[in-house]
Amino acid sequence: MSAANSVLPSGAAEEKQLQARHRRASIWGRTFFGANLFGLLALLILLLSIVNQAFGLAVTQKAIQPTELSERPLDQLSAAELADILQNNLRKGKLQALLLQEVIGSDVAPANLSALPLSDLLQGKVYPAEVGALTFAALNEAQLAGLLRENLSQSRLYDLVMEEVVGYRVITGWTLFDSLFNRAAIEAEVAASYPQAELVFKSWLTLEFIVRPLSSVAADTGLRAALMGSAWIVMITIGVAFPLGLGAAIYLEEYANRSSVINRIIETNIRNLAGVPSIIYGMLGLAVFVRALSEFTSGAALGLATSTDASGRTILSAGFTLALLVLPVVIINAQEAIRAVPYSIREASYGVGATQWQTIWRQVLPAAVPGILTGVILSLSRAIGETAPLVVIGAATFINLDPNGPFSRFTALPLQIWRWTTLPEFGFRQSAAAAILVLLALLLLFNGAAIILRQRFSRRLY
């Protein structure tokens, strides 16, 4: 027998070995396909599990039926009528607690409540002149309700009536999957454990949820402050990152001498910045924007500070920090778009006597716009979902006021998702799931826009 025969069998043995090799090949081929399937499956499970938690049966309970309080639906009542309901149905102590929590602020020392006149405690708030001289402890029920009416919006008063008088509570609930396939068992359990309660199908994602302000009660909470905060932050982020990133890309592609050391350093540096963990950017923002530049970022330098402690934990700091974070994304995408513009266009422009800047501004940039915009939209979707830097910078506990400018404290959509996820009370995780659906819808919108942009304009690229 020759050596070759010992390696390559012949006849039936060869046939057998070939079959084994092909079998192995097809098994591994399927395994590789399975890896892709795993990715697809993971994505599906992720989405379904979030939908699963955002809808489902819930046990709700009311201490009083709303019809006993008023013939008209409660949400259509005026602020004065709602304040009357509060006055007539709540004890004085509860009204005092509400006034402290909603208007005065809970951080006043108890001794001051009976010692100081209200004109000191209510600075910047609306109050009748005769109340100003009284102390907090001396107020009667009508005056307490009056102060609530003067200083709170109708929707906040409605929330208070629902929480405190009607006592609307979502006690517990089930996932969508359980609600659909296990309904009989759930109904039996509710009948046994919560005889007074009502079982309703609750969608945690509703239009009201999107526009309602935050609340400490899960069933009443909403995304308004978070969405407005995110919108402000993203606007500042893009406002800063777009001009800087585009400028850097133009410099690197059109002006920079590739062989010079400083330009090579800039290029390498941008690539490395893209790999720095986002929380490190948060720490940079904390030390520089929140702390070192707090005079500027709190608005104190311009006399525009909205919070009394003049802290730098503002929308402006968050926007600047995220701008630094997305800058590499903007630069790299803009560089690619500019590089894709054929050189003949530049040469034609120089040929008719245009200067370098005229060539860039009138020829190169218009041709590169779709690619540049795609990069901007991608960085926008990165900025809107980024959480870790905001956790480091924000540290806001509970914001139920709308952000009213770059100098106000903030919450943001992903920050709110994080906070709700960590709360143990039933309803907050469901709210987080609903907020995630809103976030994913926004991302889908942005990325869809980017794809359409790329496809519509790709024909124009020579």
Add this chain to the structure above:
Amino acid sequence: MQGVSIESRVAGRLTIADQIISRAGGQPNLLRRRRPLEIFIRWLLFFCGAVSIVTTVGIVLVLGSESLRLFTSWNWANVNNTLDAALDATAATLTVTSGGHTFAVDQVLRVNGEIMRVTQVLDHEHLVVERGAEGTQALAHEAGSAISVGAKVSPLEFLTSTRWLPQAGQFGILPLLSATLITSLIAMLVAIPVGLGAAIYISEYASPQRRAVLKPILEILAGVPTVVYGFFALTVMTPVLRALLGSQTVQIYNMASAGLVMGVMIIPTISSISEDALSAVPRSLREASYGLGATRLETIFRVLLPAALSGIVAAFILGISRAVGETMIVALAAGAGPNFTLNPFEAAETMTGHIARISGGDLSFNSVDYNSIFAIGLALFVITLVLNVASDLIIRRFREVYA
């Protein structure tokens, strides 16, 4: 226009050009003109490019200077001993209650804002001290005043101690580092086989139509915000693990579920870079392999993977770097509180998770907590930078081979 000769048209143009030149001051040489706007724009754009350098320098300076403070300033820990007798501003001998801390020469004490250095220990209850050390004012103190003992963190202790308790003066990064490594390891156990398998399928098996469907799906996985993955890890993966393995074994917060979900997040990183590496392997190598009678699988394992190895290794390294720097998944699902353990089903806080928790609370500047998270941040930055640079170098090397 037909009737006008070319000569006359050119002549007409020339006249216009002459007029322009004469209006510009009679200088025909346009190239030599100084253009302040052009120069200004050039410098403006250079400044935009330089912002990225400023950012990097800023990160290094901020992390470096704030964490330096942890190693150079005193960290005060309360001890049970108090002043046993009142002390005036000049007395050098201190009487302390016995019990608790054992004092030693050169230790630094703080009483009501005054810092003292122990120069001699007479017995358990009497110390000779240098008053008003470290530039503080010597003051009179009442009996019963609390004593704090100061300690400086040595970099060696920072890197080798296994306890992280900033309030008790213990700064060992190992428990945070071990949790980071365990979650990253679990993530890579998921991401490497799946990511590489997906890359092989997309690059070697898939038809163009299938590729057009499969690639975007993996890219969507990369676009999902990490807080969403964190939510998924805590509310879905953890209950599943607890149902499968028993709630005694698996804690409510655990590293395993955070790591597994992080693995899903990293799949696209691994698959897209590995796929680039695989498609960079020249077609001739594949054809030579098929020509020798190899099956597709044998070509993949014996020719393509070895040829693309450096690119694939670079993808793995980049994946690890992502896992180490990932914050929200571990902050939500891996648990709060440093825990030096190798059991993936226990709760343990990673470096990023610790930074997020401490800075998400009420953090006052220059406190021990504030300085210590910057020291952790510096360690994190160094680790990820080394990984990223290594991956970058490897990628560039494999590009040089097959470009």
